[in-house]
Amino acid sequence: MIHPRRKIGLRDVAKVAGVSTATVSRAMNNPEAVSEALRSRVASVVRHLGWVPDGTARALATKRTHTIGAIFPTLTHGDFARATQALQSELALGGYTLLLACSEYRPEQELQQAQKLLERGVDALILVGETHHAALPALLRNNAVLCVNTFVYNPSTHGTCIGPDNRKALYRLTTYLAELGHRRFGVVAQSTENNDRARTRLQGIHDALAERSLAIRPGHFAEGYWGIAEGRQLFRRIVATQPWPTAVICGNAYLAVGAMLESQAMNIRVPHEMSIVGYDDIEIMAELAIPITTVRVLSDEVGRRTARFLIATLEGKAERFAYECDAEIVIRASTGPAPR
């Protein structure tokens, strides 16, 4: 392979192979429309010249970038990281690449990023949650772009959604605790600010409690964001109110780990004196001295399904438009019957 003076292109291949550019293009994208003889001749020239088709030109001509944009609130939380990884692997399998953006839980930023991604010509857009900036729906409609809301399941909405049923998950988890005899519940919640998933999960808790005419006492509710240290602190605030709740529900995995570590530090006997549960399963929850009961969300599955759905749709195979992903309760040693 001689060092080319000018970057070689389709025309060079065509010239060397003694065919038209159209034939080369067809030989690559629609082989069965080209005679065996030419097909192999072209192939060999392509290999010999080391030609690599220019994606931008192709994109301009086909109006397809084979690129898919995703906007996550953050990438450092385990669930989104896992989803991102699965997403990109699965997309790569279908010949698509992932354009990544981060909204930092801010709707305006999400909107702006979406605009950027659309300018880049993404074939589809992946969002998290179902409530977005007021201007987003119009933007999506005008650009006629395929879009899916992930990490939520709500078939009654208009758009496509792929994720767990957040309400149901926490409704069940709470019910499980109630059936263990718990009546006083504490909640270390994840902030519901710009987070409809957290809001929906909270709703699940309230629904389950309401069915039993129960409610969370004011002192037993604390709201934070994320992180073990924050979990510890919020947990301590909750157990400052007497009488203690006998079951504490945490809004995410890290808050739960924090609550657990703090309960240990305070010598609270879990689960005999108090049960603790979390949401989302990360490895440390299973490995702590007292493993934590939680809801296992298959984030990889969310990512994989989203990728498959998008590819299938883009390739013209019509599909469903709402997928519920599993959200199984994993019972570990941190939960038990209510004391006394």
Next chain:
Amino acid sequence: MIHPRRKIGLRDVAKVAGVSTATVSRAMNNPEAVSEALRSRVASVVRHLGWVPDGTARALATKRTHTIGAIFPTLTHGDFARATQALQSELALGGYTLLLACSEYRPEQELQQAQKLLERGVDALILVGETHHAALPALLRNNAVLCVNTFVYNPSTHGTCIGPDNRKALYRLTTYLAELGHRRFGVVAQSTENNDRARTRLQGIHDALAERSLAIRPGHFAEGYWGIAEGRQLFRRIVATQPWPTAVICGNAYLAVGAMLESQAMNIRVPHEMSIVGYDDIEIMAELAIPITTVRVLSDEVGRRTARFLIATLEGKAERFAYECDAEIVIRASTGPAPR
């Protein structure tokens, strides 16, 4: 804004504004080259028509996609997730977007992904480590693409690198332990398979020990990949050999957490009977009952610096080509003087 029948383009804007397409283009990309009057007229028409320039066409014309590709071994490990997040935020600030790929620690896959990204026309490529598939250097050279090796610092190499000095970091950590009187070292290493960072860190340990004529006994070395459960298991294997090492160095944060939890489960008194250290700092290490001494790598900084370097270079501002990122030893309760 009336619903457009056909997607509006530059020519539509030009027509409505009563100017040439060139003027519209200039008004957008090089405002100071256009008279105030036309500039504002164009701007208003653009806004009125809601025109969004087509990125693919622009890319084809300028040979610039304003897109940067990154290939990480994985995205679920904390360090890469943090770096990715910082990377994309910082790139977004400069008007670039991140194309993400994942090599799964496989050189062939890295090569293939690189090829894909180059086809997509990325303006630059971000890799992890400095040893890649044999065919990669040629590929990069042929495409004359800007490239940086991250998470390594080795100014003697040819390419640009941005990251911590892995060897030095573990050399120091080991020295710190040796100065506490430790002589028998155990290592729960991260596999060095396709991972030059891990290899270099191991080298740092060996160098520090060699200076003191020390070596790791065969039974005191175990190699694994990642994960708390694996850390537990490898730790147990190491303490199966008598006499125990008095200090155990773990190859990453999760292996260290696993080792620590297992030592607790085995009722080994840390640090009195044994010191345990890790590499990379994640929140849980600071929050466990016995917080773990480790090396804090500022992955965010790696990401941010990489982004800044690339943007600066692409904008024509020449810069340095090797940046060392901090790798500070964070001393916590898991380390202390060697027993007896």
Next chain:
DNA sequence: TTGTAAGCGTTATCAT
């Protein structure tokens, strides 16, 4: 300062 028009490297529509 502004306009004209020639690319940019493919794909896709027509003929042949």
Next chain:
DNA sequence: ATGATAACGCTTACAA
């Protein structure tokens, strides 16, 4: 089955 050739939507010499 193949080949000419016109898009694709923008940028950018070069002219005016």
